[in-house]
Amino acid sequence: xxxxxxxxxxxxxxxxxxxxxxxxxxxxxxxxxxxxxxxxxxxxxxxxxxxxxxxxxxxxxxxxxxxxxxxxxxxxxxxxxxxxxxxxxxxxxxxxxxxxxxxxxxxxxxxxxxxxxxxxxxxxxxxxxxxxxxxxxxxxxxxxxxxxxxxxxxxxxxxxxxxxxxxxxxxxxxxxxxxxxxxxxxxxxxxxxxxxxxxxxxxxxxxxxxxxxxxxxxxxxxx
Amino acid sequence: xxxxxxxxxxxxxxxxxxxxxxxxxxxxxxxxxxxxxxxxxxxxxxxxxxxxxxxxxxxxxxxxxxxxxxxxxxxxxxxxxxxxxxxxxxxxxxxxxxxxxxxxxxxxxxxxxxxxxxxxxxx
Numbered sequence: 001x002x003x004x005x006x007x008x009x010x011x012x013x014x015x016x017x018x019x020x021x022x023x024x025x026x027x028x029x030x031x032x033x034x035x036x037x038x039x040x041x042x043x044x045x046x047x048x049x050x051x052x053x054x055x056x057x058x059x060x061x062x063x064x065x066x067x068x069x070x071x072x073x074x075x076x077x078x079x080x081x082x083x084x085x086x087x088x089x090x091x092x093x094x095x096x097x098x099x100x101x102x103x104x105x106x107x108x109x110x111x112x113x114x115x116x117x118x119x120x121x122x123x124x125x126x127x128x129x130x131x132x133x134x135x136x137x138x139x140x141x142x143x144x145x146x147x148x149x150x151x152x153x154x155x156x157x158x159x160x161x162x163x164x165x166x167x168x169x170x171x172x173x174x175x176x177x178x179x180x181x182x183x184x185x186x187x188x189x190x191x192x193x194x195x196x197x198x199x200x201x202x203x204x205x206x207x208x209x210x211x212x213x214x215x216x217x218x219x220x221x222x223x
Numbered sequence: 224x225x226x227x228x229x230x231x232x233x234x235x236x237x238x239x240x241x242x243x244x245x246x247x248x249x250x251x252x253x254x255x256x257x258x259x260x261x262x263x264x265x266x267x268x269x270x271x272x273x274x275x276x277x278x279x280x281x282x283x284x285x286x287x288x289x290x291x292x293x294x295x296x297x298x299x300x301x302x303x304x305x306x307x308x309x310x311x312x313x314x315x316x317x318x319x320x321x322x323x324x325x326x327x328x329x330x331x332x333x334x335x336x337x338x339x340x341x342x343x344x345x346x
Contacts, residue, residue: 215299
């Protein structure tokens with residue numbers, strides 16, 4: 001089987017960059033399609049480009065691109081919901097319950113301040129870094145003199161921000177419940193189950209976010 | 224004249240394929256496990272001895288739609304220095320495939336009755 005030469009790879013990247021593609025997911029899919037067509041056939045490279053351009057003309061690509069974000073949002077919602085459900089299914093339920101038990105023990109024996117600074121804050125920082133890394137990926141690489149956005153990054157953004165939102169909620173919750181006479185630490189010592197639930201949601205959101213980021217976003221920018 | 228008939232046949236074929244594209248994709252993925260876009264077009268060509276050529280421009284929106292519905296799941300891998308997206312059926316997708324195949328079989332049987340065609344349909 002023949003393979004694309006370096007010049008042909010560049011030519012293909014530039015050729016696709018001229019199309020109305022905004023998202024890296026579509027660019028990669030079309031790049032692979034064009035490259036595979038050439039590599040598995042016996043036609044000249046320019047002929048392959050011409051033939052496939054009839055299927056992927058300007059208007060067609062524009063339509064596929066326009067619908068991609070909507071479809072990706074739907075698929076990301078599906079992934080999050082499926083992953084969340086998995087936490088409560090056999091055999092994952094064993095590790096989920098184990099984690100809950102571990103959380104209860106930690107809250108029983110360690111001061112909340114220690115848990116906050118050694119577990120929650122580092123994880124929160126990691127999650128914020130992850131969100132910024134997505135932005136860096138988007139702006140760092142050029143594909144055929146063009147930078148592409150990630151449909152998955154756009155569709156996942158509010159999910160990636162979820163741990164931060166949960167953290168903010170945990171700060172404001174004592175005030176919102178009109179228990180301002182208690183300090184936050186006293187509040188969560190009194191309602192440790194509530195803290196455990198918030199922590200559980202926080203970890204779940206961070207874990208799924210990381211998984212989606214690694215497999216669906218970072219992967220697309222590989223060179 | 225001959226050319227015109229061939230053109231009309233191919234147009235009619237395209238219309239029929241468009242309506243059954245999801246079923247074709249789902250069935251191929253059921254038998255092959257996982258496939259990428261180009262591979263799907265080639266498999267259809269190979270199975271129909273070049274009689275049916277999938278319109279690539281219609282294939283990807285169908286794949287994206289099936290993924291959004293949760294019928295398909297995807298995994299991107301680095302192959303020969305580029306990213307390749309593989310499609311696979313989800314558990315819901317396996318059920319959807321069985322339903323679609325049953326639907327198509329019933330439709331073809333009814334067409335056979337109505338049009339008096341002599342088709343042998345086997346699953």
